[in-house]
Every structure is written in C-alpha cells, then in structure tokens.
Amino acid sequence: MTDDVPPLVLDIDGTLTDSDGRLDPRVFRYLPTWEAPVVLATGKAFPYPVSLSHYLGIGKNVIAENGGVVLADGTVSYQGDTDRAAAAAAEFVERGGDLGWPAFDDANEWRRTEIAANRSADEELLRTVAAEYGLEVVDTGYAYHVKTPGVEKGAGLTSVAETLGLDPEAFVAVGDSVNDVSTFRAAGRSYAVANADAPARAAADIVVERTYFDGTAAVLDSLVSE
Template structure:
C-alpha cells in the first residue's frame, strides 16, 4: 500500500506556461483531506515552497533546491544537505569562464538558498557541466534554470532522509515528475510515475507514464493509484 505522495512542481503541477493547474490543486487537497501527506519537491527556494504549501493546503513538508534542503511540516527544522561552499567555488569558475566569452551570469535568489547555487539559463548547460567536470559539483538543468548541486545530493537522496522523519520509507511514496532532476526521486519511490510531457530520464525510470501532460497528467496518475493508498 502507498501512504504518501511526493511531486515535482514546474512542469508537473503546472501547464506549459508555468501556471499552476487548478485540477492538480484539487487532487492534492483531496489527498490531504483523506489523510495522505503530499510533499512538494522542487528546485525552488524554501520561502517559495512555503507560500505554495500554504495556498495549496499541505502540511509544509518539502524538498527544495533539488534535494539540497528538506523539511517535515511547517514546524519542523529545515535540514540542509550537501556543501554550498563547493557550489560557490564551481560558480566562480563558471563565471570566469563565460566572462571570457563576454557573457554575464544572473543569480537566482542567492540570499534564500542554503545548499545550491542557481542562475539563469542564458548559457549552455552542457558547456557549464564541462567547465566543472573535475569538481565535486554537478550542473542540474531543470529547463528553467541551471543549478549547481554537490555530488550525491538529489531529490531522491532527500526523499530517503525525509521519509525517515515522517516514520515512512521511500517505498511508501508515489513519486511524480517530469524533468531529469526528478529521475532519482522517481526511481527510489515505491511507485514512480511521469507526466506525459516528461523528458526521457524520468520516463525510463517510471513505472507509469501518463497519457496527459502537465497538471492533467498529475491528476491522471493520482486517479490511477488512489486505490493503492492506505489512509492514515
């Protein structure tokens, strides 16, 4: 039996224009009202996820910064994984590299990030990865931004740690996503699913791929697996 849901945000609960799906919100609220915990997992900052949790109606359990931070409920302590100082070292090398090409990088909310470093997707993600290939940091291309994250830190690793705080194990979760940074989370969960607009990585890792895309795909997945949940 499944006991909880962990879901990506951008591209999974939204439409192609990044507007959050009202049908997906309704599906999440139905789960929460039935006693099924729902965890939002994103590359976004904690403060951004807090706003969404409050407005959607979850208990504040989150995975942020692509696994770099996680928390069980609003009143829980924010846990920080990885080494942000290593990410900053990588960022400065990347910054110098592209400066030589006459390109400047634009940071995203550095004051609100505790584990990773994120910047605008105005340079080549592949070239970015090559620049830091010998460093213990990887470049995560979410399709919306480029994130620098310490090796081994993923949404999947955060799921394993968060599950323990919730008195659960990863096998208790239905994980839903669409991007490469969701692949490990989908692979580690008891059931992994991908929405119809997903890229190859999460599709290959998923037990089920929705026919519908974006938020409608999320609703399709929840409906398919709803009978497998043990309400708490």
C-alpha cells in the same frame, strides 16, 4: 495516513503546472483534501515549496534544491557545499560566463545549497568550471543546477519518510525531469507525465498519456479509485 490513498511525492514545475509554467488551479482542489502526507520535491529554492505548502494548507514537508534542503515535521536539514557552488559560479562569471538572470536574481536569492544558471548560459564552460570545483551540473530542462554530487531528491525522500515514520516505498512519485529519477527509484511507484524528458520517462514505472497537471490529475484520480 489512511488505508485509502498513498502518500505522495510530487515535483512542481512541469508536474503541477501548465505548459506556460503557471500553477494549475486544480492543485488547490486535489492536494488540500489528500488524506495522506504530500511532499513537494523541486529544484527551486527552499522558500518556493514552503510557500506553496502554506497556501495549499498542507503539511510543510518539502524537498528543495534537488535534495539540498529537506523539511519534514518542523525539522530542516541541509546537504551540499554552498560556498563551493558560489565560488564556482563566481569563477564562471570571471571567465566570461553569464548566469543569465536579471538584476534581481530570484532564482538564487534564497538558494541555500547550490547555484542555478539560466539555460541560456554557456553550458560547456559551466560544466568545465563545476568539474574543477568537484561539482556537477544537472540540466532539469528549466535551469542548469551547479550542485554537490550525490545530493538528490531521492535521498531527500528517504529522509522525509524516516522523519514521518513511513517507508519510502509507500510513496507514489510523479515528475517530469532527470532530477526526478532518484525520487522514482526511492518511491514504491512512479509516474512520468507525458511531457517528461527521456531520463524521467525511462525511470518511471508508468508514463501517463497526458501532459503537465492533466497527467498528474489522471494519476491522482486513478489512486483514489483503486
């Protein structure tokens, strides 16, 4: 890390993307040249942020599945009860629920610590079944995540920071969803892009004026100019 810019912890969907969910190409200009660690923190399954880190040419420091999987400095750790989440999902389907994904379920194919359901799924039934299994459901605005309580991105950031020999409060966080709230609390400074949901906006130190990666780019530009 240099004294010029802080380490970053960045959400992906809604933060590094455009309004159609596509990765903003400017990410390839900003992140590979960032002169401090960059941590990608997402609700997506583990391979997604690892692959993105690879193609960006940055260190593979990632928090996936809402904190369920953490990779830092070549060390992987898993949190959450995968079997219980899978059992709850099966029970949900048995009671007439539908996870809402196509035949090839890429949302869950590589997921290791939780189960994700499309937001078209029966939320009330999903929450009922999850509670019976001692699990919680988090609506990120992109999917319903059936997960172990207490497993959060913020705990993942604390773990990554420790592995990298950094203080979590040295990090600047940018995100857009309720699952970023714990990250905002763990990091030293936090920004919500303008498209963020109400919990993220309330938890962030600053809500930027611009949406999606336009907002994130504005934050990164401001950090460079400090």
